[in-house]
Amino acid sequence: MHGSEASRDGALGRAVERSIEYAVFGGEVGRRAFIARVGASAATAALASAFPLAAARALAQDKAGLPEKKDLKVGFIPITCATPIIMAEPMGFYKKHGLNVQVTKASSWAMIRDLSINGETDATHMLSPMPLAISLGVGSQSVPYVMPAVENINGQAITLATKHKGVTSPAQMKGFKFGVPFDFSMHNFLLRYYLAEGGVDPDKDVQIRAVPPPEMVANLRAGNLDGYLAPDPFNQRAVFEEVGFIHLLSKEIWPGHPCCAFAAKREFASSAPNTFRALLSAIVDATQYARDRGHRKEIAAAIAPKNFLNQPVEVLEQVLTGVYPDGLGNTKTVPDRIDFDPFPYHSMAIWILTQMKRWGYLKTDVTYRKVAEDVFLAGACRDTLRALGYKAPETTSVKHVFALGKTRLFDPDRPDEYLASFPIRKA
């Protein structure tokens, strides 16, 4: 239960008690006389023995905010990006917010999309471009989605097969076959961005295929892929299996980029607003818990079992703590290799939309900001963060700084100029 709701519920509870006392004692005077004689708490206790106060309190609160639906299913793909969604079950964050959630593993992103659209899951783990694409009906039937929270920031990497140990720049990657988890993924957009910044046209000079993350290591080993930009643990797993090395962390492309997200159909959010609010509270609460680096080892142990990620704890620890072997003989320490920050800036959505446009996925003209505001619920996330007692950003749109050789600035107020500034693009 978070701050303001707790105090509001407390006030409501007292109001209910008081009106019952009025009814029992016949008005303010009788009530005061009784309390003066026995004391306030004893008066309440005496009353409670004759009247089910707790029940009356619960009944009143029902109208004020108890979840409409408590038993929920939330879908996830077994990757570390889903950490808050998954850990919230074994570590009790859903319970804490009054929900009985079963997290359900799915086999691919297309399946995650269909399970959610078909209503087999109530809410779901998604790649942050997916709710935008589905809402616009790009690569899917058009269903309005909302995305009230980002799961993780950073947390991806480019892994190359061991035979490419000498490769250090995109120019050497011409002719490579790359895997990304899904067309509408930050992975795809960041890989394309990275290659294009290095002068490589991702549509002409290399091949990029959608491969479900769990199949990536096997494909790398078999030589079907030269590399991939994938979510963890599959980058670290390739190092663990001695079939690949980590070429570049995605945070070296865009420090603090959004990765995976928590999303639901707009219809779910509007038809069960209290459930949606409680679910969002649980997710944001878990995300903030994961943000604390001191908790990472404990989380790695909680999400490693078969029921969740089904991965060696050692690999998950290397990912979550950011102390890891890179497959080239070095041990690196990058504490923010993966980080957790729920705030869905509208500017992130606008960047994603510019890239969907850039690579020809989005063929029509849309008002970027309007789509961003409809889908990325920054306001709901801010309210939830504050209600839980965390700091939340004032502004929902910021300029994002991209790293790599020459630093680029993304100004969300000038998306068209930004798009026009790229020499390599489809549109």
Added chain:
Amino acid sequence: MRRDRLRVAVYSMLIGAVLLGLWQAAVAGKPAGKSVPGPAAVAAAAAQMLAHPFYDNGPNDKGIGLQLAASLGRMAIGYTIASIVAVSLGVVLGLSPVLYRAVNPYVQVLKPISPLAWMPLFLYTIRDSAQAAVLVIVMSSLWPTLANTAFGVASIKRDYLNVADILMLSWPRRLVTVILPAAAPAIVAGLRISVGSAWVAIVAAEMLIGGTGIGYFVWNEWNNLALTSVIFAILAIGLIGVLLDAGLGRLSRRLSYQE
């Protein structure tokens, strides 16, 4: 005859031992966990999984027995639906040569389509992954039964049908006492092929849709690159396939007749 049987058993066991030996020799000396596991490792994993085949640890972690049961259940539903449809349709087509030739081109086009190719369409239209998987089974086990039933009914001896005409049997009686028994060997041969293809399809379908089932179990273990579990699951799938086939083989021996 008896000596032959003994020799078959001995040869069979020898072949098995040689295969196991080759497998063990191929993986010997390789570091554990970094290459394909050997028979000993698979046996250890099998013992562990078979010790608790029915544990239930939430929707994403169930014992191998529950996984196989889920797959068999799903298959039973799809296979039953497919068999009823295929046998009914097969009888109608078998009795009417004109209709048979009219429908045949469509059957020929539909038959070679991999049942999994239907999956996206089913998911989109039915909007339920469990039912979509069952429909994939239906698609996989429809055609062999249909084709065999139609062929079996079409090749019933005219004499039998003429006798039925003379006796002026009612339609239901004619179906139950003449047509189905006469075509039974062909129908069961079709059912036997169908059960094999249904079992092949369910594993692949479950890999796509997820949830509970032996196919998804394989996928899930692959996700963890736990090849011992994958190999054990492959063996279990094969064994169940053999049992299903043997069951229908026994049925076909009971229903066969000499003209």
